[in-house]
Amino acid sequence: MARRLNTNVAGDLYVNDACINCDTCRQLAPDTFAEIGGYSAVSCQPVAIIWRGIGRSKGWKASKITAGTHGRSK
Numbered sequence: 001m002a003r004r005l006n007t008n009v010a011g012d013l014y015v016n017d018a019c020i021n022c023d024t025c026r027q028l029a030p031d032t033f034a035e036i037g038g039y040s041a042v043s044c045q046p047v048a049i050i051w052r053g054i055g056r057s058k059g060w061k062a063s064k065i066t067a068g069t070h071g072r073s074k
């Protein structure tokens with residue numbers, strides 16, 4: 001089973017030891033991933049704001065979520 005690299009910052013998104021250092025994540029999300037110790041690591045946890053409709057009378061509400069690609073803690 002793949003294990004979380006300890007070079008990641010704390011949070012739900014992380015790079016695990018299956019990383020082959022292909023650079024794709026760093027190219028696509030340079031604010032989130034960095035090369036550390038010869039592999040990628042999450043250097044800053046991503047945050048997205050999603051606007052959800054919760055009914056006409058209640059208007060709109062912003063939800064803050066984190067998003068990931070390689071793994072999530074349970």
Ligand code: SF4
Pocket residue numbers: 015018019020021022023024025026039040070
């Ligand atoms: S974590 Fe990034 S560098 Fe490593 S295999 Fe996945 S996309 Fe490639």
